[in-house]
Amino acid sequence: MTCLSVNNLTLKIAERTLCQSLSFKIKTGQCWGILGKNGVGKTTLVHTLAGIQSSSTVVNPQANIKLNNVPIQQLKSQTLAQQLGILLQDFQDIFPSTVLDTALIGRHPHLKAWQWPDPDDINLVKKLLAQMGLADYEQRNIASLSGGERRRLGLVTLLAQQTNILLLDEPVNHLDIAHQHQLLNYLTNPSFKQQHAIAMVMHDINLAKQYCDHILLIYDNRQTRTGTTEEMLTAENLTEVYGYPITELVTNEQSVFVAK
Secondary structure, eight states: OEEEEEEEEEEEETTEEEEEEEEEEEETTOEEEEEEOTTSSHHHHHHHHTTOOOTTEEEOTTOEEEETTEEGGGSOHHHHHHHEEEEOSSOOOOSOOBHHHHHGGGGGGGSOTTOOOOHHHHHHHHHHHHHTTOGGGTTSBGGGOOHHHHHHHHHHHHHHTOOSEEEEESTTTTOOHHHHHHHHHHHHOHHHHTTOEEEEEOSOHHHHHHHOSEEEEEOTTSOEEEEEHHHHOOHHHHHHHHTSOEEEEEETTEEEEEEO
16 A cells, blocks of 8 residues: 655755655555765655645645645644654754653644543553663653663654654664664564555665665755665665765675775
8 A cells, every 4th residue: 555655746945956756655564765965855855745844945836745645735734643753853852851751742643632641642652662772761851861862762752653654864863783773673573564654764875775675866966766675775876876986795695885
């Protein structure tokens, strides 16, 4: 089933075109990696797909973005938040709050006006905190958390929304290698992945190769390419995307991409 479809999307900021006539579909059970140089528009694209693009972003009128076969502009904000969740690049502390209360924000799209989270909501969030190694942090002030702990809290808040479409902007940002793989293993575990459509902005090519089954490459000349990970992640393609020589090293039936 196609959860998120993009047709004929052109994005501009000021006079600069970031991508032109982009079309692709993310189906349930797929995990997409979005790769490209700094500044090519990866974050802008993810924000646009989530319906939160800035006022400086221009989307062509012919573009058609659908969530679960419904045009995004036809969805009320609460309905949109029940279907699509986004992990932003940076976690902002707007108000003082505990870890538990912050994670419970993820349940708000499922609550009525002035309704408080019930025991089921709280138990769900506590379970997610435990899975991300934050069970002992429930009453901690979020201002006391490290960058990596904030990142894991952001993921818990996202997962608490229980949406079937997940957009993640640099999800492993600030995480050590153990927590990087813990997070990505969680997202791509078959029992979880088969119920979700996932797209992640990634900077680590080798993590994208290991965990993503489809790739969107964004070039700095407004062009894009999409396909399976095997098709897209080649030394030739990556050298062109990043404007820097990249080679693939193969040892013991495993391969990694490295800069020359």
